[in-house]
Amino acid sequence: MPASRRLLLEHARTVAEQADRHALTLESILAVLRSDRLDDRRARAVAVDAAATALVGLRTETDEQRSAMLEPAVGAFARLQNDLRPLVRFSDLDVQFVEPPATGRALPGEVAHAARAIVRGAVLALVDQGECRRVRIQWDCDGLNLLVGIRDDGRGELSAYDDTLRPMVERVSALDGEMNVHSTLGWGSTIDIRLPLDPPTSPDPLTDTVALSAREREVLKLLASGARNREIANELGISENTVKFHVSNLLLKSGTRSRAELAALAAR
Incomplete structure (x- = not known):
């Protein structure tokens, strides 16, 4: 791959991650400011702390560090839990986390980062549908793929063609993975994602x-x-x-x- 194209792809990944984190930070801050559990002074302090923490994270993490390192699946999942903690803590959303096996294969940095971003985006998409009070997030690994399951108890009107899910569908496709959405009216939606841990095999010349x-x-x-x-x-x-x-x-x-x-x- 030409160096210029590689740099463009790396820049695109950096921008995508920043957009994901900005969206998560804003959603968390809104949850804090809307919370009936905090007075105005406490809400402002927590919101400022969330914004400052996110800003430090954006400035200190680099795309090269993410793509060059392998992350244990449990560690990558813990980072996802940490990303979603403000949204869970300061809203009425009940998020249940089912951790991957501790003995599972380590995840390539790009896959771990993409999986976290995809799950964050999917959770926000489910919340935007309204009437969602509970979300269940599960990670597993079959040795070749990271398997992600997300289920909510919302209206059950979500589909893979919704604009809110299109960015996630595109990211999964870019990693040669699969993303399926199943909804039952009145019973909620289920999102199943498969992300290969190894790059696709190039066809023979x-x-x-x-x-x-x-x-x-x-x-x-x-x-x-x-x-x-x-x-x-x-x-x-x-x-x-x-x-x-x-x-x-x-x-x-x-x-x-x-x-x-x-x-x-x-x-x-």
């Missing part, structure tokens, strides 16, 4: 899976770089008709239907 001649490999390499038939002919010292003949053979051997599809497959 086309040149390793299809028998190609030396000339076909040369044509394929130039085609994948974006060269047109005339440019390929000039580069290889052959006629354009010969290039077309090789491209036709490549389409047939690879099972692709167009030059663009063949170029994309070769580049991948």
Whole structure:
């Protein structure tokens, strides 16, 4: 991956985490200020403390540290509990946590961070639906995947197509995972998430899976770089008709239907 693209992806992850934490902090502060259990002076003090703590966290954590480290599943889950503590403490929401096994596999930093962000976003989405008083959060690991289950007792009208859940669906998809939402009207919603702990296996290069001649490999390499038939002919010292003949053979051997599809497959 080019260095510039890698930096852009790292920046995007940093921005995404900051947005998640800002949303959580604001929700927690609102819960504190709305609480009937605290007087105005105490509410202001707790809100200021929550904001200051979140600000310090945002300034001290870096994306490089998160992605380079492995986190025990229990430790990552404890961080999630800590993230949600203000929301739980200063609202009427009852959040039940079911911890993962202590002997489970450690989580890659990117997966642990994404899982916490996804759960935080999902909990806020459930709360936004209204009439939600209880949420159950469970983490487990089957050795290959982090398995997350979230269930509430709300109206049961949530679906994976809701705008509030779309960012979470996209993050799960980006990690090659799955996210399913099941709702029963009047009984609540259940969100099941599977996040692979290992990166997806890259497909074998086309040149390793299809028998190609030396000339076909040369044509394929130039085609994948974006060269047109005339440019390929000039580069290889052959006629354009010969290039077309090789491209036709490549389409047939690879099972692709167009030059663009063949170029994309070769580049991948």
